[in-house]
Amino acid sequence: MSKIVRTVANQLMLFVLVFGLYVIMHGHVTPGGGFQGGAVIASGVVMLIVAFGSGQIKKSLRERRLSLVESSGALLFILVAFAGIGTVFFYNFLVGSRIFGGIPPTGSNPGDVWTGGVIPLMNLGVGLKVIAGLSAAVLALALFSSGEEME
Amino acid sequence: MIETLIRNFPLVAAVVLMGIGLYILIFKRNLIKIVMGITILSSSVNLFLVTLGYRTGGIAPIYTDAPEGLMVLPVVQALTLTNIVIAVATSALILSLVIRIYRHTGSLDSKKSRRMKG
Amino acid sequence: MRQFFAWLCLIVLMVFLVIGGFKMIHPFGEPPSAMDQYIIDNSQKEAGSNNVVAAVVFDYRGFDTLGEATVLFAAVTGVLLVLRAGAKKEEA
Numbered sequence: 171m172s173k174i175v176r177t178v179a180n181q182l183m184l185f186v187l188v189f190g191l192y193v194i195m196h197g198h199v200t201p202g203g204g205f206q207g208g209a210v211i212a213s214g215v216v217m218l219i220v221a222f223g224s225g226q227i228k229k230s231l232r233e234r235r236l237s238l239v240e241s242s243g244a245l246l247f248i249l250v251a252f253a254g255i256g257t258v259f260f261y262n263f264l265v266g267s268r269i270f271g272g273i274p275p276t277g278s279n280p281g282d283v284w285t286g287g288v289i290p291l292m293n294l295g296v297g298l299k300v301i302a303g304l305s306a307a308v309l310a311l312a313l314f315s316s317g318e319e320m321e
Numbered sequence: 322m323i324e325t326l327i328r329n330f331p332l333v334a335a336v337v338l339m340g341i342g343l344y345i346l347i348f349k350r351n352l353i354k355i356v357m358g359i360t361i362l363s364s365s366v367n368l369f370l371v372t373l374g375y376r377t378g379g380i381a382p383i384y385t386d387a388p389e390g391l392m393v394l395p396v397v398q399a400l401t402l403t404n405i406v407i408a409v410a411t412s413a414l415i416l417s418l419v420i421r422i423y424r425h426t427g428s429l430d431s432k433k434s435r436r437m438k439g
Numbered sequence: 440m441r442q443f444f445a446w447l448c449l450i451v452l453m454v455f456l457v458i459g460g461f462k463m464i465h466p467f468g469e470p471p472s473a474m475d476q477y478i479i480d481n482s483q484k485e486a487g488s489n490n491v492v493a494a495v496v497f498d499y500r501g502f503d504t505l506g507e508a509t510v511l512f513a514a515v516t517g518v519l520l521v522l523r524a525g526a527k528k529e530e531a
Contacts, residue, residue: 201490203493262498274489285487286487286488287488287498292504296504299512300511303511306515310518310519310522311518311522
């Protein structure tokens, strides 16, 4: 692609990353969450693949690093689910405690991020999983069409 | 009769989309068109799910700076979220299989790749 | 002959869907909502979040989200497995 497209894609990727992380971490206050924010960042990676070509992106996103990120996201989700096993599986044990514990007043209110219990941690785990999974799938499809393979 | 159709307009749209998706699945032979038919069928089911939980004059089920009014049902929206993610994953797998079939047999016709040879 | 049967099945299915969509489900705009009304009223005290849909997806129905994460993982593994170029055969 031409030099204008490559420069603009480079500069825009920063804003896409910030917006995607905002949607992931404010999942319990505004509409959004893990799946939606992960899809935003994965579409930013698709923009980079279109602008720079899949051979150059393959040098930065190797398969082993993407697999590590996806597995750590899934592991965070399951560990947080098992941590409340004293009462029941998936128990929200952080409501009213010192990490992310805070109860919003009943009815319409301006939102507070330091609420939500165990939900922001689960949002982070699912967000990491979706980013790594969708980027790996699109990169594999783009590389196969041009003859190489994902190492 | 026309008044019933206009009052329940989202249900009519979901049924029409499902009809189009089923017609593509039964009668078309190009592999890419079949994948598009599966996607249209998934979209019609998502629209039907969200329509089931609508309350007349309702607002979005979020308490941050919410206006006055009743809230629409939230459980149905959670089911639709799960369905959308599963449809994306299934569509990626089907497209990768279509790419392999095209490399192996050289054509996108579904009648040419019927027999399972080596 | 096969075309005739295919058209017959499609028309029967569409007639069933159109009649079922207007007579067999609740009227549009007044859904039965005992469970959802409990979730809307008590989501801020029990789950502590302003977003009721996020509380339903991750707290009241977290097991479905675990199944969905498993399906996503299996599909990405399948895509990376199908699209490999394969090992080259060694000359004997």
